[in-house]
Amino acid sequence: MKVLIVGANGKVGRLLVELLKAGGKHTPIAMVRSQEQADALEASGVATVIADLESTVEQLVSVVHGHDAIVFTAGSGAHTGYDKTILIDLDGAVKVMEAAEQAGVKRFVMVSGFGADRREAWSDAIRPYHAAKHYADRLLAASTLDYTILRPGRLLDEPGTGMISIEEGMERGSIPREDVAGVIAAVLESPATIRQSYDLLSGKQSIGDAIAAI
Numbered sequence: 001m002k003v004l005i006v007g008a009n010g011k012v013g014r015l016l017v018e019l020l021k022a023g024g025k026h027t028p029i030a031m032v033r034s035q036e037q038a039d040a041l042e043a044s045g046v047a048t049v050i051a052d053l054e055s056t057v058e059q060l061v062s063v064v065h066g067h068d069a070i071v072f073t074a075g076s077g078a079h080t081g082y083d084k085t086i087l088i089d090l091d092g093a094v095k096v097m098e099a100a101e102q103a104g105v106k107r108f109v110m111v112s113g114f115g116a117d118r119r120e121a122w123s124d125a126i127r128p129y130h131a132a133k134h135y136a137d138r139l140l141a142a143s144t145l146d147y148t149i150l151r152p153g154r155l156l157d158e159p160g161t162g163m164i165s166i167e168e169g170m171e172r173g174s175i176p177r178e179d180v181a182g183v184i185a186a187v188l189e190s191p192a193t194i195r196q197s198y199d200l201l202s203g204k205q206s207i208g209d210a211i212a213a214i
């Protein structure tokens with residue numbers, strides 16, 4: 001599959017690009033927002049497309065067109081204001097969904113956030129971020145797309161263990177970004193995860209076994 005990774009220059013995005021490239025089954029296409037980022041990825045043999053989530057749906061239709069799947073792992077980050085949270089984490093995500101529907105790209109994997117589905121789980125410090133993730137996920141679930149929503153806990157930069165828990169309604173926890181990338185890659189292979197949403201944390205089952213059990 002040709003997999004468009006939105007947020008490919010981010011921490012999870014970079015790990016996923018490398019994983020899909022190494023796996024050899026899929027072709028990752030990295031959506032990034034600068035020529036410099038594109039040049040660095042192209043130098044390592046990764047195809048790129050330059051686009052910004054603040055562009056129009058029409059522009060994004062031409063970006064997503066021709067791909068077989070989209071992974072959304074972009075985010076405005078902790079160093080911008082809540083205006084960017086609305087414009088990227090919410091509206092940016094929804095514009096990519098609209099573009100995917102218009103371009104006929106059905107498969108869509110969303111990297112959401114732990115607790116986004118439950119208001120009572122939102123922490124006061126970043127409540128607008130949780131709200132943005134919540135409504136992006138709700139619109140994805142109401143779309144015609146073959147979605148999988150992953151709600152990972154706190155992301156860690158330490159090496160992955162390959163051991164996870166993936167289900168609904170878990171207690172708060174964490175997971176290495178490398179394992180999130182591993183789960184995204186596994187989910188792309190699993191039709192059983194289509195139109196499903198999961199919490200995702202480090203756990204006791206291998207990624208392969210956990211996804212095969214779904």
Ligand code: NAP
Nearest residue numbers: 007009010011012052053073074075112113152153154155
């Ligand atoms: P990250 O390193 O901050 O990467 C986010 C990417 O989004 C960056 O590459 C950034 O591009 C891109 N981006 C931002 N604005 C954009 C725009 N206007 N157009 C196009 N791309 C844009 O994020 P991460 O740590 O890999 O996290 C991946 C996902 O997990 C995010 O959705 C995040 O919200 C979610 N999440 C995070 C946590 C956590 O503990 N941090 C927990 C659960 C879920 P540049 O590289 O150009 O800046």
